[in-house]
Amino acid sequence: MIDISALFKISYGMYIVTSGNREQNNGFISNSVFQVTASPIQFAVCCNKDNYTSEFISTFKSFSISVLKQDASADIIGLFGYMSGRYKNKLLDCKVEYSETNVPMVLSDSLAILECKLIRTVDVGSHLMFVGEVINSKLLDDTEPLTYAYYRNVKKGKAPKNAPTFVDEKKLNENIRDKTMSDVYKCPVCGYEHNVAEGDPKSGIDPNTPWNDVSEEYTCPLCGAGKEDFYKL
Amino acid sequence: MIDISALFKISYGMYIVTSGNREQNNGFISNSVFQVTASPIQFAVCCNKDNYTSEFISTFKSFSISVLKQDASADIIGLFGYMSGRYKNKLLDCKVEYSETNVPMVLSDSLAILECKLIRTVDVGSHLMFVGEVINSKLLDDTEPLTYAYYRNVKKGKAPKNAPTFVDEKKLNENIRDKTMSDVYKCPVCGYEHNVAEGDPKSGIDPNTPWNDVSEEYTCPLCGAGKEDFYKL
Numbered sequence: 001m002i003d004i005s006a007l008f009k010i011s012y013g014m015y016i017v018t019s020g021n022r023e024q025n026n027g028f029i030s031n032s033v034f035q036v037t038a039s040p041i042q043f044a045v046c047c048n049k050d051n052y053t054s055e056f057i058s059t060f061k062s063f064s065i066s067v068l069k070q071d072a073s074a075d076i077i078g079l080f081g082y083m084s085g086r087y088k089n090k091l092l093d094c095k096v097e098y099s100e101t102n103v104p105m106v107l108s109d110s111l112a113i114l115e116c117k118l119i120r121t122v123d124v125g126s127h128l129m130f131v132g133e134v135i136n137s138k139l140l141d142d143t144e145p146l147t148y149a150y151y152r153n154v155k156k157g158k159a160p161k162n163a164p165t166f167v168d169e170k171k172l173n174e175n176i177r178d179k180t181m182s183d184v185y186k187c188p189v190c191g192y193e194h195n196v197a198e199g200d201p202k203s204g205i206d207p208n209t210p211w212n213d214v215s216e217e218y219t220c221p222l223c224g225a226g227k228e229d230f231y232k233l
Numbered sequence: 234m235i236d237i238s239a240l241f242k243i244s245y246g247m248y249i250v251t252s253g254n255r256e257q258n259n260g261f262i263s264n265s266v267f268q269v270t271a272s273p274i275q276f277a278v279c280c281n282k283d284n285y286t287s288e289f290i291s292t293f294k295s296f297s298i299s300v301l302k303q304d305a306s307a308d309i310i311g312l313f314g315y316m317s318g319r320y321k322n323k324l325l326d327c328k329v330e331y332s333e334t335n336v337p338m339v340l341s342d343s344l345a346i347l348e349c350k351l352i353r354t355v356d357v358g359s360h361l362m363f364v365g366e367v368i369n370s371k372l373l374d375d376t377e378p379l380t381y382a383y384y385r386n387v388k389k390g391k392a393p394k395n396a397p398t399f400v401d402e403k404k405l406n407e408n409i410r411d412k413t414m415s416d417v418y419k420c421p422v423c424g425y426e427h428n429v430a431e432g433d434p435k436s437g438i439d440p441n442t443p444w445n446d447v448s449e450e451y452t453c454p455l456c457g458a459g460k461e462d463f464y465k466l
Contacts, residue, residue: 001370002274002367002368003370005345005372005375006300006345006346006371006372007268007345007347007367007370009246009344009345009378010246010266010300011244011246011380011381013242013243032267032269033243034245034267034279034397035243036279036360036362036397037357037358037359037360037397038359038397041235042358042397044277044357044362046267067239067243111242112239112242113239120357122355122362122364124270124277125270126270126271126272127269129269129355131357134235134240135235136234136235137234137236137237137239138236138239139238139242145242145244147380148244164269164270165271
């Protein structure tokens with residue numbers, strides 16, 4: 001029997017992983033970044049095959065890892081964690097540094113950066129595991145890194161849909177949902193709660209618009225998940 | 234340029250990874266344990282090729298992960314992290330549970346256990362990366378897990394020699410050592426400090442025995458590293 005709560009006890013940091021060059025690039029939030037050998041210093045990063053950054057790493061044969069600060073803003077986590085680079089240039093407004101491989105290394109909200117040359121790619125099913133040798137690294141700020149535990153417990157964040165640690169809360173909550181609770185619909189990807197009484201005026205949804213009358217095209221204002229993914233609290 | 238201090242900002246947990254069956258088994262302390270896919274739930278573990286447990290995982294095709302509690306004892310970390318199972322049955326005095334694959338899952342000082350069936354082995358140089366599917370998991374105690382940051386900062390622990398995150402402090406300190414400091418010799422593996430004035434009576438070394446007179450067979454009382462590895466503080 002698999003008890004999902006046991007998996008919550010695994011510790012991770014939170015990182016922005018990017019790939020590409022000065023012209024074309026993308027990045028995403030990853031919590032599965034880890035050192036695999038000490039000599040040479042090699043790191044592995046897991047990336048969903050559907051993730052746009054996977055294509056960049058496979059093409060450009062390099063990637064960078066930015067270690068997020070504990071006080072990293074929700075904006076940068078929203079930008080890199082919940083939006084697709086297919087529709088938005090995520091690195092446009094970030095402070096970025098380039099080095100040997102021309103991979104953009106994000107400095108914004110980060111306390112350390114690592115530049116890696118791709119050594120091998122391992123297919124592990126839904127994800128690709130990219131193993132890279134660290135060719136450059138720099139400490140930017142000697143403060144505490146953001147950990148996934150801190151993000152979950154203090155910042156109340158959730159794993160994005162493509163993360164190896166994603167938990168389908170929609171399924172998880174299906175049987176325990178109290179149908180008599182207030183008229184609130186929750187995004188299972190990022191945790192955003194849509195309150196019918198308040199509506200979502202920024203997305204053109206007036207207060208008190210019944211959920212059934214909200215367009216099927218409606219997407220979560222925080223992470224872009226579709227209306228069909230929301231569940232009633 | 235590689236700045237090692239940047240690598241210290243990567244977050245890890247601390248685990249006992251075991252393999253084998255009821256008769257033959259071994260385990261070691263690992264900090265490189267991480268989820269690689271969510272569906273199915275797969276975990277990867279890096280293990281030095283010289284590590285005795287590597288042989289067991291390759292032979293028995295299964296392994297277990299015990300998530301250490303934040304207050305795990307120095308004894309269990311010393312036992313699984315700094316001693317070789319070639320000379321000692323590490324699991325003899327531990328509380329252990331068996332399940333489907335008969336791999337021993339250590340319950341002592343642990344708050345969660347995962348049982349994994351080996352799916353693939355990836356050679357990453359000095360280490361093997363074992364990817365396994367979680368077939369059973371259990372939460373034992375809903376408290377804080379031990380993180381590597383906590384182990385380093387609060388418990389003042391070091392990475393064992395075979396860990397992917399091992400830093401050769403002997404080399405690191407070679408140039409900055411102050412030769413005028415007290416007569417103390419430090420073990421680069423576990424951080425134990427041998428003070429000449431105090432000696433190491435338990436190992437038969439009287440107080441004030443000059444370091445040169447200490448037998449070349451002397452090994453660190455904590456981790457078993459050889460005398461030749463010690464360096465002068």
